[in-house]
Amino acid sequence: MxxxxxxxxxxxxxxxxxxxxxxxxxxxxxxxxxxxxxxxxxxSWESIQRFGASFLWETHWDPVQEQYGAIVPIIGTIITACIALFIAVPISFGIATFLTELVPDCLKRPVGIAIEMLAAIPSIIYGMWGLFIFVPLFQEHIQPVLIEHLGELPVLDLLFSGAPFGIGLFTAGLVLAIMIIPFISSIMRDVFSVVPPMLKESAYGLGSTTWEVIWKVVVPYTRTGLIGSIMLGLGRALGETMAITFVIGNAFQLPTSLFSPSTSIASAIANEFNEAGGLQKSALMELGLLLFVITTTVLIISRLMISRMQRVQGK
The missing domain is CATH 1.20.5 (Single alpha-helices involved in coiled-coils or other helix-helix interfaces)
Incomplete structure (x- = not known):
């Protein structure tokens, strides 16, 4: 009791x-x-009072003249993140599909461990590898070929033109893609693993190929998780600092092509914050505020997309 x-x-x-x-x-x-x-x-209040809304579209960043604008780092951040997603999402989808549907049992664990090891590498290591290994290779062998063959085509000449510096927006986006592939592919693999085996076996029993099972059964069943994994990778790409700082060029100038050196919000803050003071420090803080707003907006958009998908599935 x-x-x-x-x-x-x-x-x-x-x-x-x-x-x-x-x-x-x-x-x-x-x-x-x-x-x-x-x-x-x-x-950032001093910068907000000084420049107002014009801070968003001004191109000049001159600490001597105390003229600051955010459009160059904003464009650099968006372009590098889009390049990273464009490269990383198809590769991550292929990795996740291979690990859940096609991989032999003897390779499943080693490949999974390799992906986890890639995710554990610090971003500064990616930046150093990009600067000392990838940039010279890209400058001497890859970028001249792309400029020669794609720079002469209509429309593409706006993207693939300029001098082969090696560093620039495309290099930064490619390094970012390598960084976010482990995160996106790991989540996609986990999402694909929760698909009931009965659904896939039924599709195979009806004569579907592996591609048809993936595209018509697995993807519709897991599309909310797929959107979540992509948005997680996008968030990581938008906020990455050190890897971008090494390879983007850190030039406050509007890009004329994907090979142009430029800067991002995170790299601009990392390069100048230690030596900044007064209005310059306030402008850098406003850049941080803009990055906070951008990432929050991405999160809200992803939640709205997932909610809409869930409502459509409910119907």
């Missing part, structure tokens, strides 16, 4: 305490987000 009474008392006190503790932990997330946003706004 005493044991039962003690158990009831424990449940009476522990259960409400547990609920309050979890509510506090959940509330800390919103407190941290609010604190980050407030600190960014306060730090």
């Amino acid at each position: 005493l044991t039962v009474t003690r158990k009831c008392l424990n449940q009476k006190w522990i259960e409400p305490l547990f609920k309050q503790a979890t509510a506090i932990f959940a509330g800390l997330v919103f407190i941290l987000l609010a604190a980050i946003l407030i600190s960014l706004v306060m730090g």
Whole structure:
């Protein structure tokens, strides 16, 4: 009887305490987000007052003349992230498909471990590899060929032109793609693994090929997870700093092609923040605020896309 009474008392006190503790932990997330946003706004307030909305489309970044504009790093951030997704998503989809549907048992574990090891490599290592290994190779052997053959075609001459510097937007996007492939492919693999085997076996029984099973059964069943994995990779690409800083060129100039040196929001902050002061520091803080807004917008768009897909599936 005493044991039962003690158990009831424990449940009476522990259960409400547990609920309050979890509510506090959940509330800390919103407190941290609010604190980050407030600190960014306060730090960039001088720049906001000085430049107003023109900060978003001004191209000049001149600490001597105290003229600052964000359009160059914004364009650099978006272009490199789009290049990274364009390269990484098909490769990640192929890796996930191979690991879940086609890989022999003897290779499944080694390939999975290799992908996890790629995800564990620090970003600065990717940047050093890109600068000292990939950039010279790209400058001497790959970029001249692309400029010679694609730079003469209509429309493509706007993308693949200029001098073969090796560094630039395309190189930065390619390094980013290599960085985010492990994250996207790992999530896609996990998502593909939850598809009920009965659905795939039924499709195979009806005479479907492996490609038809993947495209008509697995992808529709897991498309919300696929969108989530792509958005996670996009978020990683938008906020990457050190790897981009090594290979993008760090030039505050509007790009004329994919091979042009430029800069991104994260690399601009990393390069100048330690030596910045006054208005320049405030402008860099406003760049950080813009990056916060961009990543938040991407998150909202992804949630809206997933919610719409779920509603369509419910119908």
